[in-house]
Amino acid sequence: MPPGLSSGPGGRIVTYGGVARFALPIVxxxxxxxxxxxxxxxxxxxxxxxxxxxxxxxGAVIVTTLFWIFGFLRMxxxxxxxxxxxxxxxxxxxAVLLRALMIxxxxxxxxxxxxxxxxxxxxWLAPGSPGVETMAASYLAIRLWGAPAAxxxxxxxxxxxxxxxxxxxxAIQLCMNGLNIGLDLWFVLxxxxxxxxxxxxxxxxxxAGLALxxxxxxxxxxxxxxxxxxxxxxxxxxxxxxxxxxxxxxRSLLLQFSLTAFLFFSAGEGDAVLAANQVLWQFxxxxxxxxxxxxxxAEAMVGQAVGARSLVAVRRASLVASVxxxxxxxxxxxxxxxxxxxxxxxxxxxxxxxxxxxxxLPWLVAAPVTGIAAWMLDGIFIGATMTRxxxxxxxxxxxxxxxxxxxxxxxxxxxxxWAAVTLLNLSRGLTLxxxxxxxxxxxxxx
Numbered sequence: 001m002p003p004g005l006s007s008g009p010g011g012r013i014v015t016y017g018g019v020a021r022f023a024l025p026i027v028x029x030x031x032x033x034x035x036x037x038x039x040x041x042x043x044x045x046x047x048x049x050x051x052x053x054x055x056x057x058x059g060a061v062i063v064t065t066l067f068w069i070f071g072f073l074r075m076x077x078x079x080x081x082x083x084x085x086x087x088x089x090x091x092x093x094x095a096v097l098l099r100a101l102m103i104x105x106x107x108x109x110x111x112x113x114x115x116x117x118x119x120x121x122x123x124w125l126a127p128g129s130p131g132v133e134t135m136a137a138s139y140l141a142i143r144l145w146g147a148p149a150a151x152x153x154x155x156x157x158x159x160x161x162x163x164x165x166x167x168x169x170x171a172i173q174l175c176m177n178g179l180n181i182g183l184d185l186w187f188v189l190x191x192x193x194x195x196x197x198x199x200x201x202x203x204x205x206x207x208a209g210l211a212l213x214x215x216x217x218x219x220x221x222x223x224x225x226x227x228x229x230x231x232x233x234x235x236x237x238x239x240x241x242x243x244x245x246x247x248x249x250x251r252s253l254l255l256q257f258s259l260t261a262f263l264f265f266s267a268g269e270g271d272a273v274l275a276a277n278q279v280l281w282q283f284x285x286x287x288x289x290x291x292x293x294x295x296x297x298a299e300a301m302v303g304q305a306v307g308a309r310s311l312v313a314v315r316r317a318s319l320v321a322s323v324x325x326x327x328x329x330x331x332x333x334x335x336x337x338x339x340x341x342x343x344x345x346x347x348x349x350x351x352x353x354x355x356x357x358x359x360x361l362p363w364l365v366a367a368p369v370t371g372i373a374a375w376m377l378d379g380i381f382i383g384a385t386m387t388r389x390x391x392x393x394x395x396x397x398x399x400x401x402x403x404x405x406x407x408x409x410x411x412x413x414x415x416x417x418w419a420a421v422t423l424l425n426l427s428r429g430l431t432l433x434x435x436x437x438x439x440x441x442x443x444x445x446x
Contacts, residue, residue: 014301014313014320022300023293023324025170026161030289032177040198043184047194054128055135055195062122062136063143068256070107070151072248073100077158078299079385080241085162086307092237093162094220094228099241100155102232108148115144135195142199149210156213159220161296162303168216172209180205240385247387251394258398261405262421269414276356277414279347283340283364287332288375291368294325295379302383311443314384322376329368337365356414363418370422373429381432384439393431400427 040060044052077100084093111118119140123133153172160168180201187197220228231237266277298321305313344357381390401424408416 014317016320016324019294019297019301019320019324022164022166022297025166026293026296027290029166029170029173030292032173033289039181039184040202043188044195044198046189051129051131052135052195054132055139056198058128058132059136059139059143059195059199063140066111066118066122066144067147067150069249070104071154072245072252073104073151073154074158074161075248075299075382076100076241076245076385076387077155078161078296079303079382079387080244081159081162082300082303082383083307083385086304087309089307090224091227091231093159094224095231095234095237096241097155097159097217097220098228098232099238100158101152103245104152104155105148108151111147111151112144115141118144139195139199142196142203146203146206149206153206153210153213156210156217159217160213161300163219164300165216166293166296168213172212172216175212176205176209179208244385244387247391248382251387251390254394254398258401258424259421261402262417265405265409265417266414269409269417272350272352272356273414275348275350275353276360277417279344279353279357280360280364282347283336283343284367287329287368287371290328290332291325291372291375294321294328295375297321297324298376298379299383302380303385304383306384306443309443311440314440314443317383318376318380321379322372325372325376329372332368333365336361336368340364360414360418363415363422366422367425371425371429373433374425377429377432381435381439384442386435386439386442389432389435389438393428393435396431397424397427400424 040056041053044056077096081093081096084090084096119137122140123137127133128136157169157172160166183201183204184198187193187201191197193200263277263281266274269277298318301317301321302314305317340361341358344354344361348354348357378390381387401420404420404423405417408419410416412419
């Protein structure tokens with residue numbers, strides 16, 4: 001069981017200390033992700049030319065977007081595996097992982113086989129100078145060989161979250177990033193491989209991460225493997241997995257579309273405002289990375305409670321994870337309020353960008369508080385595999401958000417853009433909160 005659950009006289013109970021121990025490794029793992037991008041940029045920056053930096057940046061965005069399409073495997077695997085673990089069905093937990101690995105492997109192999117047209121299409125959609133495009137193409141041609149490993153890791157990470165092994169996730173991330181950074185320095189600065197060296201370093205790190213993740217999931221391939229293999233073609237389980245992952249994919253695409261639309265509309269407010277919004281957006285990313293730890297805890301613990309058919313445990317897990325999330329967002333808001341101006345100055349040197357960023361900083365102070373319900377309820381409903389409700393809530397929220405995005409900036413300029421994003425997060429939280437009675441009925445009725 002996850003570290004946040006402990007045996008008690010009444011069954012499984014969730015402890016505040018356990019949730020904190022569960023969430024902290026996820027928070028630390030997320031904190032290492034931006035570091036890698038910074039090192040990649042810094043290493044190619046030592047080559048003394050602008051084109052390699054642009055090529056690595058462009059290539060990384062393209063490959064991350066392609067891999068992210070299959071990110072639903074992480075969330076879907078967590079909810080389904082956690083429920084199987086909660087029900088005491090180790091064979092089904094392993095079967096969930098095997099099905100996800102099959103999907104991830106097939107998706108990765110497909111991307112690898114289609115790399116030539118995919119690279120051509122990506123560079124047509126996001127063109128650069130001839131030099132940048134040439135180096136970006138060589139970067140992508142190497143990185144796409146790692147697609148099976150990268151996408152399979154979504155499934156493995158989801159299973160580890162369901163099993164409560166978040167320290168293993170931190171170890172995998174540290175291993176991958178540490179190896180990647182070391183190889184970056186060797187291949188680029190030592191061997192002079194340039195942009196291709198960065199790509200090879202990342203490819204090797206992804207393969208090493210896959211091997212380590214498989215080792216941490218070795219319990220899934222023990223005694224439960226044979227009965228799990230017999231269940232792989234279970235039509236009901238397969239149909240459920242397809243439905244869950246489809247709903248999460250639609251929800252994630254709509255969310256990504258909404259956030260991209262915000263940045264797109266920012267461009268219409270002028271260069272200074274666009275740059276200021278890009279700076280402020282980093283505050284939102286930091287908040288999301290921190291809250292992910294507690295949302296993941298909710299996914300695993302609520303999922304196990306649903307599997308055990310314990311409404312008391314579902315309520316307790318949701319409450320404790322959300323209390324920690326609430327404490328976290330208050331701390332984040334205070335941090336942004338006090339340290340925001342100094343951080344803006346550190347990230348931007350242009351006086352007009354600093355001025356604009358300070359003007360809209362109050363929206364980022366409020367953002368953690370206005371977004372807490374959306375973040376936590378996402379985790380709770382994913383754990384309960386109430387993905388149809390997630391999809392419907394996101395569709396309704398986007399239907400509210402888009403008119404606001406069109407109308408409010410015409411009235412309040414950039415304040416209107418931030419108001420629209422705030423309303424999006426509030427809508428996500430409120431629309432999911434309305435579905436709470438349905439979640440409780442699901443636990444009771446099975």
